[in-house]
Amino acid sequence: MSSSSNDLLSKAAVLASLPDHPAIKALLAFNSHALTDARFDRGELTLTIAPELIQGAAEAVKAAGYNAFEDATAVDWFPSTPRFQVSYHIVSHAHKERIRLRVMLPAEDPAVETVSTVWPGANFYEREVFDLFGIRFEGHPNLRRIMMPDDWKGHPLRKDYPVEGYR
């Protein structure tokens, strides 16, 4: 069960093997600093975006045909740095393909620009990440808790929040 020969585990390998991929082309045309890492693993393309450029990158891949926003969520890599990873899954109806965009955020005051201006469907998903991970989305129209009560303390899906017992 080691990595198969089809996997491309570095940005250089992905750029060499998939030069014509519409999302990669759009991102490189948008800003050469936008794409910080890339990975093609188990048939899924993961593109790591510089956090400050996520909104522009989202617009670029949307223009390249990735029209349907599917999902946004986060992973807490506590205690590693950078601590938070926000993953966006976007489907293209035209290319019949899914890509994953991700940004890495620091532990202190994690914040990233919202993509709900690009894909309005991201609204609830970003609220959920805000609620359960405490990551702020700058420019979000209604950044309030969605699952937990409004007066709840803490963010339950963080790794330093216990599964059971008292906080």
Added chain:
Amino acid sequence: MTETASTPFLEAPQALGAHDQHMVLNMGPQHPSMHGVLRLIVEIDGEIVVRLYPEIGYLHTGIEKTCEAKFYQQVVPLTDRIDYLSPMANNLCYCLAVEKLLRLEIPEKAQWIRVLLTELTRLNSHLIWLGTHAMDIGALTVFLYCFREREDILRIFEAVAGQRMMTSYFRIGGLSMEPPLDLFDRIQSFINIFPEKIDEYSNLLTGNPIFRNRLMGVGVLSAEDAVALGVTGPNMRASGVDFDLRRDMPYSGYEKFQFKVPVATAGDCWARYEVRMAEMRESVKIIQQALDGMPDGPIKADAPKIVLPDREKMKTQMEALIHHFKIVTEGFAVPAGEVYQGIESPRGQMGYYVVSDGTAKPYRVHMRNPSFATLQAIETMAKGRMLADVVAVVGSIDIVLGEIDR
């Protein structure tokens, strides 16, 4: 134009004059037409909906957090409980995601039985949608008819998994056990009569003037809005977007089946009704193909360190007993990585995002549930219509609060 669900309006309603102002009304969480514990805060001008804001979280049980404390195989029963009306779809999505992480090949027979049962789940879910939707509109008889056929499906589930609703039948690496010998005959006799039953529901509803008037032109969602707001599945196809993961990004052997993807263009509640009725007929075709072409072979992958051994082998073979003990007490390590597996659930595109750090417990499990995104479009659909139309809209989008709140 596209507007996402709104700013909260817990502030006082806008004053329109000295004696004339909007009223804020709470629908739910305890309301018979809210399909669970959905709370809609509706601002109305007379009977016209001005703003509408869904308030959710009443059923939040932290399933994603619970998953992080369980072994991979222990997560399967949790997935049933997310969407209790389509348990097999959740089982399938989770198992496919973990199998992708493990790069595990599943025997063909297991794949076909998975397709067969997932399509039965779709019928089960659509029957509940039809019954409760018609009941909301006032056609009570259809509810009883739908639950009569649903009972047959639940009996099949009980025969195959021992459980009516929380089946947990699909396991990582295949199925939990051999299906009973008469299973395929039972399913065959069910789908022999089922198309007539669809005609029966259709006879009660399609020509019914009250039902038509309550649905036609109500809750219109344009194709652009549907895609922009993340609406998927039958709701999106009723707005004219022709996209179905089963056909366009196939999984679990769906590429071997021939079926049509029903699409309507009107985008109103009536179009959603028509699309789901047509989908039920297509599901029957898929089930028939699965029964006709059912391959022979094992139902579990040949991976002794991941798949639990047969009970018989455990009693006679030392290795099988050791493997069983190891899997149950220590789980199995999954290579590090992240995968997202999407499937077409009865309600739309479902996705499981599983992140592994190389240990026996998932580092992160996230469920993308179709109802959650569909709820964002509810204001677009209900705005400017009568308050009574909100009931028709909520019924027609087929949401389950268990999977919204998780």
